[in-house]
Amino acid sequence: MTYDPVSANPLHGNPLKTRADVEKGLRDLFTPLLPYFSEGGARVRLDGAAAHFDRAAADLEGFARPLWGLTPLAAGGGAFDHWELYRRGLANGTDPDHPEYWGQVNGIDQRQVELAAIGFTMKMLPHLVWDPLPQRAKDNLAAYLKHARQFDYADNNWKFFRILVDLGLEQCGVDFDRSYTDKFLAELEGFYLGDGWYRDGNVRRIDHYIPFAMHFYGLIYSKLARGDAARAAEYQERARLFAQDIQHWFDEDGGTLAFGRSLTYRFACGGFWGALAFADVEALPWGVIKGHFLRHLRWWSKRPIANRDGVLSIGYGYPNLFMSESYNSAGSPYWALKAFLPLALPEDHPFWAAEEVAADFGSRPVPLRHPGMVMQHSPGNVVALSSGQQNWEMRAGAEKYAKLVYSSRYAFSVEVAERAYHLGAFDGVLAFSDDGRHYRMRETNEAARIAENCLYAHWKPWSDVDVETWLVPANHWHIRVHRIRTPRPLHATEGGFAIARADLNADTYIDEPGRAVARSATDISAILDLGGTRAGRAFRALPNTNLIAAKTIVPQLRGDIAAGETLLMTAAMALPAGNEAEAALQHPPHAPDLAALEALFAREGVDVSAILVPERF
Template sequence: MTYDPVSANPLHGNPLKSRADVENALHDLFNPLLPFFSDGGARVRLDAAGAHFDRAAADLEGFARPLWGVTPLAAGGGSFEHWELYRRGLANGTDPEHPEYWGTVNSTDQRMVELAAIGFTMRMVPQLVWEPLDEKAKANLATYLKHARSFDYADNNWKFFRILVDLGLEECGVAFDRSLTEKYLEELDGFYLGDGWYRDGNIRRIDHYIPFAMHFYGLIYARLARGDEARVAAYKERAQLFARDIRHWFDEDGGTLAFGRSLTYRFACGGFWGALAFADLEALPWGEIKGQFMRHLRWWADKPIANRDGILSIGYGYPDLFMSESYNSAGSPYWALKAFLPLALPADHPFWTAEETPAVTSKKPVPLKHPGMVMMHTKGNVVALSSGQQNWQMRHGTEKYAKFVYSSRYGFSVEVDERAYHQGAFDGALAFSDDGRHYRVRETNEVAKIAESTLFSRWKPWADVVVETWLIPANGWHVRAHRIVTPRALHATEGGFAIGRADASADSCIDESGRAVARSQTDVSAIVDLGGTREGRAHRALPNTNLIVSKTIVPQLRGDIAAGTTVLMTAVMALPAGAEAEALLARPPAPPDLAALEALFAREGVDVSAIMVPERF
């Protein structure tokens, strides 16, 4: 029988409608890990792929990350039969004389990340992981945690990890220096921008770490902290504001915007909705919060996201190392279990008893000043026009942060050969080449502004080439206007949305002057040159470049750019196949008036918050 990779997904076949379904899903995700626990219980090693940190830290990651799910399960009264295994692992992993010792933290270290889950577990269920330990094991665990927390953590969401460890130490009666806790709480407040939005450190990055880290940990603190009423109230107020915006990063089917780093954590993106419930914060009506949470889990249930043995793979919509980060080990995807935080709540909590309500979407574009996005809801999709963010630290950081447009349904693509310009996907991007082999795309912006529902950026692919780009929503389409000033001739390729393609070239494509169209059984994607003469190409991108599906077609426009000033006007759309898509395809928008756009930004343009820190190299 032909192997069906979807069937290996532990969520496959689960209706994911009730609390019991969610509890079953957690067991189905955890159980495939059991054969990979070491004899001493302290290490979980899932394959031979490496991360930038050492093997002991990777094995700790495999051990600790499932705790984000099983700890709430136990706190909520659910059955979990493997606490003895975890107690053994805690004792051996923190014992310097044991061969499964996790190694000593001596500076900023991946172990700091994973110890947060242990601190959370000690705070939530000390009767299961602390109290049964003998005195030597308790002393070793306390010493290990206190030593790790004495070092500086990374200057971003990591600062919450010390705070979570401290919650556990406090619950277990271990004395520690509380001034370090207060120091990081104050520094985390320094990342707050307003309107519910943070940045992830003093950098040009506002991504899923805001909901699944900054707010997620803040809401845990809001539920578990003692004697810090003012900060608890602030965290709740910020989360309430944030919920009104972040719901527009989710589409009507539960998919979330594919944007930024660490997307291999998958349904951790739904963790914010569960954290609202955990903190008993009805930031939106409970039916809406529950609907966002459950739809998101269901969205993942038909994706081939696990290996044949049911172990979650590195990747997004399928196993894909190309899109991974240097800090992704085989255990990394299990941060997805952060989504199971609501299992700590009893079955009669209003989050669980509420009837799901549909996603709240908007027919009008939704501008978001802080991340520099304009959100557009279309059928089964949410699209973000984007300007103002960057990331040069991560693999494929340019593709993850600096494209013009991102999508929940169509994801985005990463380039896999920097010396193959003519094979590039360049979806959501404008690429230039001066030699036909190498290429440059937008990596950062000198200026990024938003006015009403339009974005503007000025960027330089080379020091002597200046590009000004306006991004404009246009009733199911979006328009990109580019003014390019170059002292030498270039070649340019601009890409639309990537859609999945069938085997044996069974899809229908149009390649002609002025436009390219790709039609599959499920989707239609098009790019149109508004008044120009660029050649259209429905490009079969290299495999395993897109996050959602492994083989794609990307409609592109290609042409020469003469020395001097050139203006390009581009319209882009993608929709599920059907009458609506064909009707939209027949009505591309008119090109915008550049003078009117310039006047708009002179009158109303404000800086995108994301760009308002110095560039970092």
């Protein structure tokens, strides 16, 4: 017998159908951390990899993030045997004279992020983490939090962190300057777009930080804050609106759209459903909310997301540093425990008492103006056609935000060899090269618009090359139309969806002019040239590029682009193997009428909200 990496996942084998199952899942996720607590309890160090912040802050991250799950557990009456360890850690981590001191905050600092969990715990469980402390430890903890909160926080969801700290200080009777709280609450309003959608700061991106940060913290505030009933009601009403849309970022099996940054937080993406329950907001029928929540946890229980000792890895569907951000330390993945917020609720709460309801999304495309997406549901998958988002400031930002299409089942790939054009995965991407070695893909947008179920973007891979792209849903397929204007010849590669590659090269595939098809035991992926004869290639991508499957095969179309104007028309699809996939493969869509598309956008096109912020350089 060989080692099965899925078996190390602490959720593996848990049916995750009841409150008791979820409680067991949380305990099983926490237990592997115990050997890594420092003697003084203040630090948790899980491996030797670094983040951009200092080691003390990373150790605090390992200490604090489990509290997002442990605090609701105890608040809901669940037993936890290690509160003394946490009290010791709080005392020592905030004691400047102790060797495990977390270090002083002197500006925007990762510590401000992690202190939010401590503020939340002080608010929910003062009898466990505050009242038993000796007075000196109380004074140190209060002083540490008050010092940290006086500095600016990053101009995004971080502003909620001061607010959560303030909830804890208020609960424990500590005096503080309330004007800081009011200032950040007011500034957060500047990120609200309407229809329940925020942006995560004044940036051209709208990602999972909206459900698992902006709404998550807002719903906690709406439940726990005192004397702010109007704002609490507003946060809850926005969450009701948002639920109608964000449910379409989930598929029928519980997978969520793999898109944007911080995906190593994994089932934090399900935290929004738990936060609705925590705040008693029945945005959808309770059985529907519960279904989204539990299916999401079950989806993750089937992935090899932990190291051999059961500690969650940096990565997404498996351990993978290629997809990580510079702010990911080994403790970062434990923001996933935000999903366990509904453990604060009793067994008879309507959320837990409801019968789980299966997903019923239908097959009609769902346009979402604010993130600039058109959602397409299919068996075990949701696909997002995407235009208007960008993030060039971080590693793999183009892959995380600016691809043409994203998926829950097939995720996306990050490139690992920027000087090896012919080895690029390029799934969901139109990539160009002018020298056969380097490449450019969409990174930023000059314009992005949505009309009915179609998207348009104008982008420039180089300053002298213009590309206009239209994206059109077509049942299980989608169509991409690209109008390229270039003063010099280029080479282009356009990719479909990456699917898991079989061992021993057992996949079957088709490489021929105008078409590439990849078949595995579980999936079929295809890309077609609707208006020409670009060369088809079912490409075996470099390992560990895709976020879900460590080895993939990607259908691609490749060809020369002459100087002047070129029009490309492409159809792509991927489905689980079976009759439905075979039928779709036999009935591809026809090339659309470009003049009709242009007329549609002239008549009904509106700007995608995500792009309505000046680009920052």
